Each structure stands twice: as C-alpha cells, then as structure tokens.
Amino acid sequence: MTKSVMLPSPSIRPPARPAAEAETPYQQYVYAYPHQKAYRLLDNGPLLSDLWSGERLDALSLYVHIPFCEMRCGFCNLFTRTGAPEDVTHAFLDTLERQAQVTRQALDAQGKPLRFTLAAFGGGTPTYLTADELTRLCDISEHIMGADLQAASWSVETSPATATADRLAVLAERGATRLSIGVQSFIDEEARAAVRPQKREEAEAALARLRDAEFPILNIDLIYGIDGQTERTFKVSLDAALAWEPEEIYLYPLYVRPLTGLSSRHAATPDEWDDQRLRLYRYGRDHLLSAGYEQTSMRVFRRIGTAAVEDTDGSSISEYNQQAGMVGLGVGARSFTTDLHYTTDYAVAVPEVRRIIDDYIATPSDRFRRAQWAFRMNGDERRRMYVLQHLLESTGLDLGHYERQFGTRFETDFAPQLDTLLEHNWLRDVGGTLLLTLEGMARADAIGPRFFSATVREKMRTYQDR
Structure with missing residues (x-):
C-alpha cells in the first residue's frame, strides 16, 4: 500500500506565513551534496x-x-x-x-x-x-x-x-x-x-x-x-x-x-x-x-516532445548513478563512491586557483592512487543526498521508495523540515509522493539547505579559501 504523509487537518494547520516573513529564497544552489567546501x-x-x-x-x-x-x-x-x-x-x-x-x-x-x-x-x-x-x-x-x-x-x-x-x-x-x-x-x-x-x-x-x-x-x-x-x-x-x-x-x-x-x-x-x-x-x-x-x-x-529527456537503462542503474558511481578526472572534479566522496583541492580566489592548478600539474602519479580531499558518507548523509536529489525535482520524493531504500520513514527522519514545508504550503502529498508546490519550487534554493546535516554546515562554515 502506498504510504502518505499525515497532513494536518485544515482546522489545526498553522496559517501559511507570508513570503516576506520567510528567509531569503536564495541561499544556495544545491547541485551536489555535500558541497565541496565540506571536504x-x-x-x-x-x-x-x-x-x-x-x-x-x-x-x-x-x-x-x-x-x-x-x-x-x-x-x-x-x-x-x-x-x-x-x-x-x-x-x-x-x-x-x-x-x-x-x-x-x-x-x-x-x-x-x-x-x-x-x-x-x-x-x-x-x-x-x-x-x-x-x-x-x-x-x-x-x-x-x-x-x-x-x-x-x-x-x-x-x-x-x-x-x-x-x-x-x-x-x-x-x-x-x-x-x-x-x-x-x-x-x-x-x-x-x-x-x-x-x-x-x-x-x-x-x-x-x-x-x-x-x-x-x-x-x-x-x-x-x-x-x-x-x-x-x-x-x-x-x-x-x-x-x-x-x-x-x-x-x-x-x-x-x-x-x-x-x-x-x-x-x-x-x-x-x-x-x-x-x-x-x-x-x-x-x-x-x-x-x-x-x-x-x-x-x-x-x-515537450524533444530529445531533452534523461537517457536511462532502467531504474536501478539510474538510481546508482545518482547515489554513487561518479568517476572524476581533472583538478576540481569530484568522485563519488558509496562511502566516500573525494576530489582535489578547491578554491575560488584567483591566486589560489592558479596555485592549485600548478600543484595538480606537478602531482606525481602515485599520489593519484589515493583519495586526497574527501567527505565520508554515512547512512544519514546518504539519506540527505537522496532527499535533495528527488525532492527538488518535479517528479518528487516517493515515500515508499524512500522507506524501501533506507528502512526508515521520511516523516520520522525529517519531521522538522516536513513541518516547516507544510506550514509554508511549499509541499504537497500526491498519492504518496511529496511534490513541491509552485511556490515551493520557486524557493528550492532555500528548501535544499534545510536538509544539510549539522556536520556539513559546520564544515562549510569553517572552510577557508586558502
């Protein structure tokens, strides 16, 4: 049976806050989790x-x-x-x-x-x-x-x-x-x-x-x-x-x-x-x-009606591509395995970027045999990555698939985030799939960071562009 989120009844649902009372809609583009500043x-x-x-x-x-x-x-x-x-x-x-x-x-x-x-x-x-x-x-x-x-x-x-x-x-x-x-x-x-x-x-x-x-x-x-x-x-x-x-x-x-x-x-x-x-x-x-x-x-x-559709070879392969299986080459490229995301050094400041590229060019081949800059993934971080990959897309997050994947319920794992999204009317449940509303999609760059772990937030906060 498809499971659904238990939405508050209309009589007890907190009133939606006006958009002006919420935080800025533009916090961070979540193109990959965790951000490289957490490595x-x-x-x-x-x-x-x-x-x-x-x-x-x-x-x-x-x-x-x-x-x-x-x-x-x-x-x-x-x-x-x-x-x-x-x-x-x-x-x-x-x-x-x-x-x-x-x-x-x-x-x-x-x-x-x-x-x-x-x-x-x-x-x-x-x-x-x-x-x-x-x-x-x-x-x-x-x-x-x-x-x-x-x-x-x-x-x-x-x-x-x-x-x-x-x-x-x-x-x-x-x-x-x-x-x-x-x-x-x-x-x-x-x-x-x-x-x-x-x-x-x-x-x-x-x-x-x-x-x-x-x-x-x-x-x-x-x-x-x-x-x-x-x-x-x-x-x-x-x-x-x-x-x-x-x-x-x-x-x-x-x-x-x-x-x-x-x-x-x-x-x-x-x-x-x-x-x-x-x-x-x-x-x-x-x-x-x-x-x-x-x-x-x-x-x-x-x-609509063009080749702009992701090519997949079946759901299991597509799912693996999203969770792991990324092989990165070149300075700044990231690689994803199930338990470790790794990369080279990273910076934004122009002098540091040039130094890192020069260091990459001078790197002995043996050093490439080991992961250098990295972030260790555990069950909690994998759940967060999964949520960010699905909830921010128009296809949404299938609650049943989440439970089968991780053995826990999304509503339990992320209750505070769920309550907030429902309070703002940024989320709706359609037959057991959580979908962002039109206004929720407009604020995806504020919704995504809500699912960052405390560990990732702290590492990003203490990152220094050397």
Whole structure:
C-alpha cells in the first residue's frame, strides 16, 4: 500500500506565513551534496582500488573538469582560471592522462567490466581547449578510461567565444549528445552589468554554429536578477533564446558570492533583490511554460516532445548513478563512491586557483592512487543526498521508495523540515509522493539547505579559501 504523509487537518494547520516573513529564497544552489567546501584533506587517504572495491562498475558516470575560461564573469565562483597559455593547457592534459591511467588501474583491479552510461565535460569552459586538445581529451576518456562516448549520454559546456566550428566538429564527430551554452543575457548592457563583456551578435553566431552541428540537445543558460533587469528586458532574452528552439533552457538566479567580481558592486538591497528575482523567476517560468516547455526543477525547462529527456537503462542503474558511481578526472572534479566522496583541492580566489592548478600539474602519479580531499558518507548523509536529489525535482520524493531504500520513514527522519514545508504550503502529498508546490519550487534554493546535516554546515562554515 502506498504510504502518505499525515497532513494536518485544515482546522489545526498553522496559517501559511507570508513570503516576506520567510528567509531569503536564495541561499544556495544545491547541485551536489555535500558541497565541496565540506571536504577536508585526508592524512594518507585510502587507495582508490580499495574505495572502488565492491562498487558497481556497469553504470558509471565520467566527469572531467577543465578549469579554464577565456574570461571570468562577475558572478562566477567556479574553480577556473582565465587566459591560460597553451603550455599550461598542454601540461594539464599530460597530468590528466596520468591521472586517468592510475584511476583506470584502480577500477580494473576489481576484475569487472567497465561501462560508462553518462559523461560530462565541465568547468570552467571545456571548449577553451583547442580542437586538437579536445580530440586528445576525448581520446583519454575513451582509450584510457574506457568510456564509449558514442553510446553514453554526454554533455559538454561551452561559451559564445569558444563555440567555434572546429571545436564543435570534434565534439559532434565524437558523439556529444548535449551542448550547454552560457549566454546569460541577450542584452549587451545587462551582460556588461554582470561583468560578462559579450555582444548579442557573438552569442547568436555561436548558436547558429551549434545548430549547424546538429547536436541532439541544445541548452541555453539565462540569468535573472541583474541590476536594472525587468520583466520587459528579461522577455527580450527569453524570446531570443526561444527563437533557436532549444531543447532545454536553464534559468539561473544571479548570486553574488565573496571573492567574485560582483561582490562589491551589486546595488540592490537584499529585500529589493529578492523581490526582483522572485518576480523575474515567475515571469520566466510562466513564459516558458506557455511556449511549450515543461519545468523539471527550479532551473530546468525542457521542450515537450524533444530529445531533452534523461537517457536511462532502467531504474536501478539510474538510481546508482545518482547515489554513487561518479568517476572524476581533472583538478576540481569530484568522485563519488558509496562511502566516500573525494576530489582535489578547491578554491575560488584567483591566486589560489592558479596555485592549485600548478600543484595538480606537478602531482606525481602515485599520489593519484589515493583519495586526497574527501567527505565520508554515512547512512544519514546518504539519506540527505537522496532527499535533495528527488525532492527538488518535479517528479518528487516517493515515500515508499524512500522507506524501501533506507528502512526508515521520511516523516520520522525529517519531521522538522516536513513541518516547516507544510506550514509554508511549499509541499504537497500526491498519492504518496511529496511534490513541491509552485511556490515551493520557486524557493528550492532555500528548501535544499534545510536538509544539510549539522556536520556539513559546520564544515562549510569553517572552510577557508586558502
């Protein structure tokens, strides 16, 4: 029998608080749990061959982090370096190849066949690499790691300046299924306000090249909350993106983080900014829904009837991809096993990023045999990761599946969070599946952090950008 959450009766339900009385809707984008700021350096970390012992190897995800961009946007807090010369990118690929060899040896030690069902090149901007360097990167992924890029669902991030015909030809020939381009705004003045000096004509030309390359899925990223941005100007960007009929459009709220270019320049007060972002979000959401897109999370809109659907080989493989099975290569890339998430060093400040990249390039191969920076996962943290992966999506959290997965009830494990979400009318129970309401989805960046553990919160609080 499907189990449902026992909602308070109307007579005793606490009144919903006005949105103005709740905390800011924009706390943190939860793209992975826990955040990299919760990782710490291990003393003599475990061998990768031990970490991957007992893990499934038939449903792996490959993530390669390319920490280079042609420019650093004012809102960017990613691990990336701008303007790296070819001697640095060549040396980076040399080290990436050595890391891949060591990682493949650790996986092969299990004596099981490898299969990568998902792959992604992120950053940074992977297409900062030249066409020849991208070819080498694909060769490392296929010939050393054993990923069949023609068979995997494979996503690559690009930018207007680096989406050149020769680079895109390499990616198309090697089987990339999804290209994501960060346009952010089609209005030149807004791009400048976000410290992203690009022209609309440059973005349009890049989109034409992407369409000519005939990738199955084109994704366009847009940002809302830029100084001076209104519904009228946001509509200009939305309509410009829609004109290309992309399979996906992502709408990102602008965040201004410490150590970024906008950290001392944003003019709006917090309340004004929250109000602006909420208004623009609702406008953009409704505009895309009316244009034939479906919303699958706070940020993601997919055009109905297109290839913009996750490729899976069955629920068990999909579930494993979400819980573990991530193999990361490159400085800043994360790897997930059931019991340990691990990565390299991480920073946002420009001098530290450069130092870490230099240290990565100089890393002896033997050091790659052990996990370095890591976070240990226990049952509680795995529950939290599961909740964040499901509750923030439009498909919601199946209470029965949660209980079968963990042997406990969500309503018991997360009673305080559940009470708060119901109190605000941000959550509803539909036949035993918890779904965010429209207003709950609008506040996903405030709902997600409610499920962080005390341990993760403390580690993030005490993290220092060395």
